[in-house]
Amino acid sequence: MSEATSIQADLLVSAKWVIPVQPQGAVLEDHCVAVKGNKIVAICSQIDAEKTINATETLYLPSHALIPGLINAHGHSAMALMRGIADDVPLTEWLEESIWPLETKFVSESFVLAGANLAVAEMIRSGTTCFADMYFYPDQVAKAALAANIRVQLASPVLDFPTAWAQDADEYISKATKLHDDYRHSELIHTAFGPHAPYTVSDAPLKKLSTLAEEMDLPIHMHVHETAKEVSDALAADGRTPIERLKQLGLLSPRLVCVHATELCNEDIASLAEAGSHIVHCPESNLKLASGFCEVAKLSKAGINVALGTDGCASNNDLDMISEMRTAALLAKGVAEDASALPAHQALEMATINGARALGLDAMIGTLEVGKYADMTAIDLDALNSTPNYNPISQIVYATQSSQVSHVWCSGQQLLKDGEFTGLDIQAIKSASAEWQAKLSAATD
Ligand SMILES: [Zn+2]
Known part of the structure; x- marks a missing residue:
């Protein structure tokens, strides 16, 4: 990439492993995904990103795999x-x-x-x-x-x-x-x-x-x-x-x-x-x-x-x-x-x-690809049950707990950050669920 191809992005996520799903089985080490608005605008190595991507916000995920949502x-x-x-x-x-x-x-x-x-x-x-x-x-x-x-x-x-x-x-x-x-x-x-x-x-x-x-x-x-x-x-x-x-x-x-x-x-x-x-x-x-x-x-x-x-x-x-x-x-x-x-x-x-x-949505989502919506999930593989890590895809499928999901974006908007919800009122959701549990329990007694 040359300086002439400089890309403006809202967010640049650098991860230890980017797993785009296509090409099949690909694992891109020390790579980045750049997002502008709701879409992915670039996927490249961290070295290339330093030269060519100008992002408002950057996030470094040193022990994480970034996969499509x-x-x-x-x-x-x-x-x-x-x-x-x-x-x-x-x-x-x-x-x-x-x-x-x-x-x-x-x-x-x-x-x-x-x-x-x-x-x-x-x-x-x-x-x-x-x-x-x-x-x-x-x-x-x-x-x-x-x-x-x-x-x-x-x-x-x-x-x-x-x-x-x-x-x-x-x-x-x-x-x-x-x-x-x-x-x-x-x-x-x-x-x-x-x-x-x-x-x-x-x-x-x-x-x-x-x-x-x-x-x-x-x-x-x-x-x-x-x-x-x-x-x-x-x-x-x-x-x-x-x-x-x-x-x-x-x-x-x-x-x-x-x-x-x-x-x-x-x-x-x-x-x-x-x-x-x-x-x-x-x-x-x-x-x-x-x-x-x-x-x-x-x-x-x-x-x-x-x-x-x-x-x-x-x-x-x-x-x-x-x-x-x-x-x-x-x-x-x-x-x-x-x-x-x-x-x-x-x-x-x-x-x-x-x-x-x-779902008929494969032109929009399902892989990490330039032009698709920025629906992305980061999984922190720095855990005992993910160590050692010979193959991140194997780790995710055979050894990972969902509690290791750390960051989630949908259409470029962040929904989970360091394991915490960015917008949902979890206490209100739990309270409403408890109220319904009381009603359903009474009916099944
Ligand atoms: Zn069903």
Whole structure:
């Protein structure tokens, strides 16, 4: 670089390791990322930065890895208020005997806002800067996300049956299109259609969503093949797997995001690969509900983009994408009976660029690249459990605690500084959560 290419920046972050995620597996030692406004304007060595970058603010992180902000590609943020309320039961019993009755009784604007505030704080603390959310009152999740300056894709729910949010599929769909209109120019709020699952949404609304998603160029985010029972019930009903039914309804496309995707036969995998549909793997939720196994290595080999999500807190029970990466990497090896099945760098890709692709946001986020939004997470690797450090990507995936996340930026705005929140009132969030705990506890006694 010559003096003539001098770059003006608002912020220059110098880190021991910059891990841009692309090129795959790259670790740039003693490098910098320069930010102007909400975007990354340069990535270079610290030596070059001294000569060419003129920054208003500089930050030196001598023992840290700087990575793209983590992307939690599936969850239900308001369910943070139900963390631990119904553990150790299978999915059907969990949903029908605990979660759905509680939701019928309590879900409201104020419940969703309090839960989303709690979830957003937990996600920022553990290095997440973008999350996909499927829940009622998505406008309240938008409010929480905007207040915290975190990025979200709201998958507005669609079901056949009535809830506090809407009465029938038509009303859910009209609320989803209104939500899109309300936030179509927002930098942080993105929208998608969120039909809950093949077994809760009938053919007519699914066909309508397929058409609308194409017209509006929006993703369809849906739980698909969560359990063996879901698949065997569908086969018993009409001889088709849920994926086969979605294919015949015209839903398989690059806009479809299938969450869970366990119990896929070879024909299902070929159909998803051919259509360019995405999968979100939620390993801890699948393990906790004993839902089944997503064959990540096999799916990736088939060319399917596989992202990573925590799912809601009631089935995880946290929103920590660092531990989720570790679980994904370990589980994939066990499922494939192959220790090389999901290497550390691939787990990091699932939690960053693959999530961005699934959400249709990969031109904006998911890697550290010039021109993308400055969504960045710094992790301090100066800890006993990160020592010695032969490979920072291995450390992050296999040995790091989320408490080592030290700094977080979203769209260039700093959300976490030296492990402390810059803008959120954590005491107020905890108090509101305690009030809801008292109400939910009284109802479950
Ligand atoms: Zn879910």
